[in-house]
Amino acid sequence: MTDPVLKHALDHQPQLIEALKTLVACPSVGADPAMSQGMEDARQIVEGRLDAMEFQRLQRLTPADGTGQPAIYGERMDAPGKPTMLVYAHYDVQPPDPLEKWDTPPFEPVERDGRLFGRGISDDKGPMMIALETLAAFVAVEGKLPINVKLLIEGEEETGSPSLPGILETHRELLDADAVLSADGARWRPDLVALNVGSRGNAGFEIRVQTASQDLHSGRYGGIVANPLHVLSGLISSLHDDTGHIAAPVFYEGVAEPTNAERAEIAEIPYDEESSFEVIDAKPHGETGYSTLERLWMRPTVDVNGMWGGYTGAGSKTVIPNEAFAKLTMRLVPGQDPETAKQAVIQHLKSQLPDYASMDVYGDRGQGGAYAVPEDHPLLQAAVSALEQTTGQTPLKVRIGASLPLTEIVSRILGLDTVMFSFALSDENFHAPNEFFRLSSITDGLAAWVQIMRQIEAIDRQAFSAFRRT
Amino acid sequence: MTDPVLKHALDHQPQLIEALKTLVACPSVGADPAMSQGMEDARQIVEGRLDAMEFQRLQRLTPADGTGQPAIYGERMDAPGKPTMLVYAHYDVQPPDPLEKWDTPPFEPVERDGRLFGRGISDDKGPMMIALETLAAFVAVEGKLPINVKLLIEGEEETGSPSLPGILETHRELLDADAVLSADGARWRPDLVALNVGSRGNAGFEIRVQTASQDLHSGRYGGIVANPLHVLSGLISSLHDDTGHIAAPVFYEGVAEPTNAERAEIAEIPYDEESSFEVIDAKPHGETGYSTLERLWMRPTVDVNGMWGGYTGAGSKTVIPNEAFAKLTMRLVPGQDPETAKQAVIQHLKSQLPDYASMDVYGDRGQGGAYAVPEDHPLLQAAVSALEQTTGQTPLKVRIGASLPLTEIVSRILGLDTVMFSFALSDENFHAPNEFFRLSSITDGLAAWVQIMRQIEAIDRQAFSAFRRT
Numbered sequence: 006m007t008d009p010v011l012k013h014a015l016d017h018q019p020q021l022i023e024a025l026k027t028l029v030a031c032p033s034v035g036a037d038p039a040m041s042q043g044m045e046d047a048r049q050i051v052e053g054r055l056d057a058m059e060f061q062r063l064q065r066l067t068p069a070d071g072t073g074q075p076a077i078y079g080e081r082m083d084a085p086g087k088p089t090m091l092v093y094a095h096y097d098v099q100p101p102d103p104l105e106k107w108d109t110p111p112f113e114p115v116e117r118d119g120r121l122f123g124r125g126i127s128d129d130k131g132p133m134m135i136a137l138e139t140l141a142a143f144v145a146v147e148g149k150l151p152i153n154v155k156l157l158i159e160g161e162e163e164t165g166s167p168s169l170p171g172i173l174e175t176h177r178e179l180l181d182a183d184a185v186l187s188a189d190g191a192r193w194r195p196d197l198v199a200l201n202v203g204s205r206g207n208a209g210f211e212i213r214v215q216t217a218s219q220d221l222h223s224g225r226y227g228g229i230v231a232n233p234l235h236v237l238s239g240l241i242s243s244l245h246d247d248t249g250h251i252a253a254p255v256f257y258e259g260v261a262e263p264t265n266a267e268r269a270e271i272a273e274i275p276y277d278e279e280s281s282f283e284v285i286d287a288k289p290h291g292e293t294g295y296s297t298l299e300r301l302w303m304r305p306t307v308d309v310n311g312m313w314g315g316y317t318g319a320g321s322k323t324v325i326p327n328e329a330f331a332k333l334t335m336r337l338v339p340g341q342d343p344e345t346a347k348q349a350v351i352q353h354l355k356s357q358l359p360d361y362a363s364m365d366v367y368g369d370r371g372q373g374g375a376y377a378v379p380e381d382h383p384l385l386q387a388a389v390s391a392l393e394q395t396t397g398q399t400p401l402k403v404r405i406g407a408s409l410p411l412t413e414i415v416s417r418i419l420g421l422d423t424v425m426f427s428f429a430l431s432d433e434n435f436h437a438p439n440e441f442f443r444l445s446s447i448t449d450g451l452a453a454w455v456q457i458m459r460q461i462e463a464i465d466r467q468a469f470s471a472f473r474r475t
Numbered sequence: 476m477t478d479p480v481l482k483h484a485l486d487h488q489p490q491l492i493e494a495l496k497t498l499v500a501c502p503s504v505g506a507d508p509a510m511s512q513g514m515e516d517a518r519q520i521v522e523g524r525l526d527a528m529e530f531q532r533l534q535r536l537t538p539a540d541g542t543g544q545p546a547i548y549g550e551r552m553d554a555p556g557k558p559t560m561l562v563y564a565h566y567d568v569q570p571p572d573p574l575e576k577w578d579t580p581p582f583e584p585v586e587r588d589g590r591l592f593g594r595g596i597s598d599d600k601g602p603m604m605i606a607l608e609t610l611a612a613f614v615a616v617e618g619k620l621p622i623n624v625k626l627l628i629e630g631e632e633e634t635g636s637p638s639l640p641g642i643l644e645t646h647r648e649l650l651d652a653d654a655v656l657s658a659d660g661a662r663w664r665p666d667l668v669a670l671n672v673g674s675r676g677n678a679g680f681e682i683r684v685q686t687a688s689q690d691l692h693s694g695r696y697g698g699i700v701a702n703p704l705h706v707l708s709g710l711i712s713s714l715h716d717d718t719g720h721i722a723a724p725v726f727y728e729g730v731a732e733p734t735n736a737e738r739a740e741i742a743e744i745p746y747d748e749e750s751s752f753e754v755i756d757a758k759p760h761g762e763t764g765y766s767t768l769e770r771l772w773m774r775p776t777v778d779v780n781g782m783w784g785g786y787t788g789a790g791s792k793t794v795i796p797n798e799a800f801a802k803l804t805m806r807l808v809p810g811q812d813p814e815t816a817k818q819a820v821i822q823h824l825k826s827q828l829p830d831y832a833s834m835d836v837y838g839d840r841g842q843g844g845a846y847a848v849p850e851d852h853p854l855l856q857a858a859v860s861a862l863e864q865t866t867g868q869t870p871l872k873v874r875i876g877a878s879l880p881l882t883e884i885v886s887r888i889l890g891l892d893t894v895m896f897s898f899a900l901s902d903e904n905f906h907a908p909n910e911f912f913r914l915s916s917i918t919d920g921l922a923a924w925v926q927i928m929r930q931i932e933a934i935d936r937q938a939f940s941a942f943r944r945t
């Protein structure tokens with residue numbers, strides 16, 4: 006017999022889709038000051054819906070200084086003694102450029118072949134609506150939620166969440182919960198039932214290598230002065246040894262080798278390496294002794310994202326430049342302290358610098374640690390059960406090679422763990438033209454969200470306390 | 476007792492200076508099609524002067540296809556049985572940009588503090604006028620020249636002499652001579668009496684390293700694909716070993732180690748290394764086992780003149796680029812075949828390329844061999860004697876680290892040696908704003924040019940035949 010809440014939610018999918026289209030029609034591009042009206046329109050639609058669902062303490066949250074795009078807050082504390090979830094989503098979207106590559110205008114959502122197209126529809130307005138309408142179905146059918154829910158709907162996710170730490174710090178009491186359930190964060194692949202249980206951290210900086218006070222002519226100086234492009238090449242080459250291992254031992258401080266169990270789990274994941282690399286016309290390459298997925302999920306990296314110096318125009322110029330530049334970023338894994346890892350790379354570069362060159366380090370990129378949900382976290386177990394029951398399959402636990410600032414910020418400031426429970430799929434062109442969201446994901450998502458609410462309801466609140474770090 | 480020819484020449488310095496100013500007032504910038512009238516005006520002034528000096532067979536020379544800026548030709552074969560010199564100069568000048576850095580307009584020559592200022596006045600109009608007015612003085616005083624002179628006044632020196640090989644090939648008979656005496660090519664330093672006896676050759680190309688068909692995101696690919704900036708850095712690093720030696724043995728094919736005599740000669744040259752490097756805030760750096768001047772004059776180099784890839788704008792972008800680029804040029808020394816040397820570097824790079832990357836080589840820069848006047852060449856000996864007699868000092872034999880296309884082209888096509896006998900000084904801002912020419916150089920130059928004509932007159936023509944290569 007279908008859960009009456011789920012039946013209600015499924016019956017109201019046409020209304021959900023209409024509401025989603027209305028929301029997607031608001032150009033809530035946080036990065037573009039010219040679109041501030043789109044941001045405000047999106048906020049008002051979300052607030053209107055929460056109000057209709059009788060969410061309490063509705064308010065806009067900013068850091069103490071009042072700056073930034075406000076996050077929307079509302080709560081229903083319907084279930085005393087039951088767990089409290091901080092449910093996360095975001096209403097801001099990526100810029101739509103390049104506009105000419107869209108088949109239909111980004112802010113005029115349309116349905117084609119079982120897909121809804123529009124900017125932000127997969128990241129994160131579709132997944133957010135699934136979460137909201139699941140809650141609405143509970144309220145409509147049962148008159149209340151089975152657990153306590155605090156909603157935090159951010160407006161700066163696509164611009165790097167600069168205000169989120171301040172919002173969490175300023176509203177620590179208001180946002181207190183047992184764990185975070187995120188409606189953002191895409192699922193890996195359409196062909197797999199999976200849960201994302203970890204992400205890498207990041208850090209970065211820029212260097213400038215200098216060998217003289219001015220550009221020099223190679224006819225007058227070739228062979229008698231150092232060339233900063235040669236020096237910089239040497240520094241970059243020195244970062245990795247022949248096995249692809251980073252040649253700065255301190256960089257690996259705190260990094261655990263994957264256990265046999267982890268390796269076995271990763272090895273079991275169906276992954277067509279050959280075709281994955283064929284699409285990008287590249288060959289697998291990385292640290293010796295690790296599989297591709299181990300490299301991507303369990304191993305830290307240092308990459309040069311940009312490098313330049315000297316004459317880069319058409320034709321030739323026989324210059325020996327006096328300076329050369331490189332931008333570097335790292336991907337970090339659990340156990341690494343970002344500052345320690347970054348300083349290890351900087352110290353390594355300094356140790357390799359010859360005495361005829363100088364080096365500046367600047368342009369700190371901000372940084373964040375890696376994150377992994379504890380394997381036995383009750384919310385993760387609830388998510389596993391919910392997917393098992395709605396898909397008939399045990400979800401594979403996967404990680405991502407990228408960073409999820411939310412998880413790390415929430416962990417650091419509120420001491421809470423986060424489970425990503427989005428129904429976006431990673432092939433849905435978010436951050437690219439022709440972003441879309443599968444209609445089938447709405448059905449799948451509603452079923453899973455109704456079920457995870459039931460699962461959380463069944464958890465003894467005390468089970469969370471072992472994991473809370475504040 | 477002063478040579479009456481020299482006395483005449485010195486007495487007519489005011490006229491020489493006036494004529495020089497008139498010539499400098501023509502903006503003969505060959506690189507700028509908008510200044511073609513300036514080129515034509517300069518040609519007509521030079522032709523008028525040669526006509527007045529009763530030079531014969533006056534004509535404009537181009538390659539067989541008639542393209543390019545014509546060179547001016549004229550001859551006086553006044554001395555049957557005596558040596559014939561092909562006297563070289565050029566009437567085109569460098570572009571004057573940046574105009575705002577000139578204290579007075581570049582094409583309004585003025586005299587200040589013993590210096591004449593104007594674009595092209597040092598390179599090469601002043602030195603050319605010294606040569607021409609020396610010849611005029613002989614004609615005025617003695618009614619003829621003491622030797623046979625063929626004048627070749629080029630119009631494309633500052634744009635790389637693209638037509639010069641064709642001109643020499645097409646007019647091989649007309650231009651046949653015993654040796655080339657050049658009024659172009661600066662003296663090294665005001666404080667030294669020196670003769671430039673050698674220059675380095677050059678070659679160059681561009682490479683592109685590719686590892687994938689598109690830029691990749693470091694969150695999705697960091698650690699599992701090769702980064703072309705790392706690959707390129709490795710290639711560039713592999714070019715030199717720890718001693719600064721180029722790690723491609725074939726590159727050194729034909730390169731002779733400096734002899735003890737050459738090293739001793741170089742060591743004797745007064746050269747304040749410390750202050751030379753202080754001005755550019757750099758430290759001496761190069762191949763172990765060689766002095767700075769040996770490195771600059773006797774040793775070949777490979778330098779990266781430009782290198783780039785990935786994101787080079789402000790801030791950060793976590794991209795793994797799919798391609799990276801470098802522009803490379805070489806400086807070559809006598810004995811090296813430019814093509815062999817270039818291919819040695821290319822083959823070395825290919826041999827270092829890992830199998831997960833591909834490399835294109837393109838953008839050939841053209842190339843030219845190094846050049847050195849044979850030590851016992853009669854024209855070099857004549858130049859030494861002329862300077863000894865007019866300065867009281869034995870000129871030091873120096874080389875330059877840059878390339879002199881003229882010497883190499885003339886050697887290759889006409890089989891003739893060239894002696895540079897310019898009275899420009901290397902600090903006179905040619906190729907820069909506020910180019911100037913010392914008035915004292917006119918006096919010094921006239922004396923030396925009168926004297927070298929006398930010296931050449933005394934050479935038995937047969938002495939040249941051992942050196943002619945056609």
Ligand SMILES: [Zn+2]
Nearest residue numbers: 128129189190
């Ligand atoms: Zn998102």
Ligand SMILES: [Zn+2]
Nearest residue numbers: 598599659660
């Ligand atoms: Zn010149």
